Amino acid sequence: MTEPLIYELGSPGRRGIAMPDPDVPLADLPADLVRDDLDLPQVSELDVVRHYTHLSHLNFGIDNNFYPLGSCTMKYNPKLNEDIARLPGFAGLHPAQPAAMTQGALEVVHTVQEWLAELAGFEAVSLQPAAGAQGEFAGILMIRKYHHDRGDTKRTKVLIPDSAHGTNPATVVMAGLDVVELPSDERGNVDLDALREACDDTVAGLMITNPNTLGLFEEHIVEVVELIHGCGGLVYGDGANFNALLGIVRPGDLGFDVMHYNLHKTFSTPHGGGGPGAGAVGVSERLVPYLPGPMAAIVDEDDDGRPIYGLHTPEKTIGRMKAFQGNFGMHVRALAYMLVYGREGLRQVSEMAVLNANYLMARLRDTYHVAFDRICMHEFVIEGKVEGSDVRALDISKRLIDFGFHPPTNYFPLIVHEALMIEPTETESRETLDAFADVMIQIAHEAVEQPELLHNAPHTAPVARLDEVRAARNLMLCCRPIPAPEVYVQPQASAT
């Protein structure tokens, strides 16, 4: 980057602020909080606007261009959701206000709970968890507590297919249980023989993603659920791929006992800079007493028969996952989204997501090898290799950046060699899908004719090819460069 940092721009006495008149009485600041050595740049409004506008151009987001990041469901975040979440009645609330003053907000939380329960066929939903991974953690803690409460303490194993997202095994380990990996069969389903063999009275449950991270619907899902229930285990559904099922299949009807929803995926709330997310968790009847709380509930009715809302924590709850009611602003956005689409519209969301993925897969099939070539759901996985070239998935991804596209998910799921996992989502037009497919096909030609174009990509980004390991280990988040340590010293394993 050649642009000066804003810290280098200032000149003493330059000002660019117009503070609004205070709407509260003036008061002196506590003397011990006031500093006179604060080293901030003194810049004009124009300098500040240019600085931040420039920075915003360095970011890639769903508002810039196509973002086919498989499994993450990077769909458009409707701006209407933002307007609704900013209504003063929502944005100005304090979470500690008493229920009598927050009936509208509690009704929002309650309505989202009800809609999510209805959409996935569950008995109840808690909006406490702040992310999918936290929803998983809540779910596995509930399963563990359910077994313990029945005195069934030898159930320590959780079965997980080898196509699973890394958060699944991480969750199980965090909950103090043991992971047993299940292989996939040649059609990308869970291998039923391996599952049968693993089922015994030490199994606490199964964590399954359906459709799985290959974008494939589990063809034997009913048998899988029966096998697990048959040996006394519970079924955890990783609902991150729920975008493929809205209004079509209800995991609760398939016998799932618990599932998380990623409101920031399926229900279009933003995935912004690491947060805030919302990973609601829904359960079948037997797990209702264990849900994390507090949840919104109808506690009474007024003289006209209208519901009065309050907070409720189930009696055997695993506890709290998050302060107050979770990320309330996300619940408001998700409700706005659900109400805009309604029952039929939500089904159409999934139908279009599946159609778009199949269209893109069909356009790429002759150029790239599709890992498991059958009708896909909302995403599919190709191998990032080109015949007659030594390029890898990473090279293809980096070259996509030169064309303004965000790379697909790389090297996941782990069971596909050089995996590129592509999820277009329902919000993209046919023109965008065609533009992306054309570029992918052009890149395959370049891979043979000018492979160095790919090896050295990206050429147009603010930083060229990074050493990704070093970038992750020496993460620099400060606008003033901090000298990196000269040598990275690998911690030595202790001899004892």
Ligand SMILES: *Cc1c(COP(=O)(O)O)cnc(C)c1O
């Ligand atoms: C995104 C995702 C998760 C984790 O969700 P977060 O909200 O990112 O914590 C888990 N499983 C799958 C399959 C996912 O795609």
